[in-house]
Amino acid sequence: MLTVLLILIPLVTGLITFGLKGSGPKVLGLISSLASLAVVIGALFQFRTAPDALHLVAPWIPQLGAQFNVGLDGMAVMLCLLTNIAFLLVFITIYNRSYERASSFYGLMLLSQAGLIGVFTAYDAMLFYVFWELALIPVYFLCSMWGGEKRIPVTFKFFVYTFAGSLLMLVGIIYLYLQSPDRSFSYTTFTNLNLPVQEQSWLFWLLFVAFAIKMPIFPFHTWQPDTYEQSPTPVTMILSGVMVKMGLFGVIRWLLPVVPQGAYMWAEVAMVLSVIGIIYASCIAIVQTDIKRLIAYSSIAHVGLMCAAIFANNEQSLQGIQIQMFNHGINIIGLWIVVEIIQQRLNIKNMDEMGGIAQYAPRLSIFLVIIALANIALPLTNGFIGEFLMFSGLFQYNFWLMGVAGLGIILAAVYTLNMVQKVIFGQGNALTATTVDLQNTELVALSLIVGVILFLGVYPKPMLDLVGSTTELVNKVF
Structure with missing residues (x-):
């Protein structure tokens, strides 16, 4: 299943990278990014011929009604392609650079890639939230460990903003889950809720603020310039090239259809x-x-x-x-x-x-x-x-x-x-x-x-x- 492979390749190689030494981390990072790019190109061709084959639903947390529900539509394929191109470009650019604790640096980068792919492929709200956090947490450590002189206060500000947005989104997701007739986090269930206008009005702001912080747009942007300046440039490439798209994607995939x-x-x-x-x-x-x-x-x-x-x-x-x-x-x-x-x-x-x-x-x-x-x-x-x-x-x-x-x-x-x-x-x-x-x-x-x-x-x-x-x-x- 190509969609699952897109998540598993950076996730598994990222975990392996933590145990490597010498040039092993950067070599495995480059190999992983090349393999991921090959898989997403295969998914692109399969999307044109058999798009249903890119969708997988499997049990995950049945007690909560959460499923491992992933799939690819045109927008998700495009964003997965961007993600894998971005990481390949980053790993090529920094191949001749040396980093302290290189195994941790490359491992965290690959875990962040797995989280990003998960965000773009999730069709279950709980799964979407888990991958949302998985994409952000490694970036916090990357910025705080390899950033500039002011990295600690800047990273703290970044964490507070994104954590506050995540909490608002989680509250919105839980409320939508409680309104679902089948107690499910399914994307289909959420989009079929047809809630009253008053409820949609305040739910809009719970979700929109979370996505607006991630983009970011005015007035939720103040974390961004400092973070971009203090982060190591490879991390900034991912933050500005791919991660801001999480917010835009969230509005198109979840906000507009659900409310x-x-x-x-x-x-x-x-x-x-x-x-x-x-x-x-x-x-x-x-x-x-x-x-x-x-x-x-x-x-x-x-x-x-x-x-x-x-x-x-x-x-x-x-x-x-x-x-x-x-x-x-x-x-x-x-x-x-x-x-x-x-x-x-x-x-x-x-x-x-x-x-x-x-x-x-x-x-x-x-x-x-x-x-x-x-x-x-x-x-x-x-x-x-x-x-x-x-x-x-x-x-x-x-x-x-x-x-x-x-x-x-x-x-x-x-x-x-x-x-x-x-x-x-x-x-x-x-x-x-x-x-x-x-x-x-x-x-x-x-x-x-x-x-x-x-x-x-x-x-x-x-x-x-x-x-x-x-x-x-x-x-x-x-």
């Missing part, structure tokens, strides 16, 4: 908060000198647009947000890989101390320019089609809301091109003159990213076809 009337009631409020986040984060990104914080605020702005598009409730916006989840993940991981390379070479994050890198690392500079253009959704890059569909959906919903959100495009161009100018152009200095161009592993990782950017920018149809079934399902219930 559709509550979502309809509060859609405008959620969209306004999202749009405020776009403008707020973009303006702060413009004045940043720390490259990690700039990319962190950039991510808040991009996710804000995706969250707003969800609640526009039309086919274009739902298609756009789903393919943009994949494309944003690829692009933001590309930016973080460049940041990781620069930090390894120069040991600085302040863009004012950079400059002229193009003279000494031309290949790195070319990749940064291409990824940066994708980040601002230039036509013929992967970011364009998703943003076009999202803005088209927002235009159908409310022209003025779309207009304000559209300012984010202009602001994104300002802070992204300003970053490129400060980092690679201009006069070099004694520090940047020591920059060494890409190593082979770094070249492979960035080449894969640029290949995806250009392919999906020119030919996005495979991704649109993949997420089409989920779009139709959500449109029926919301």
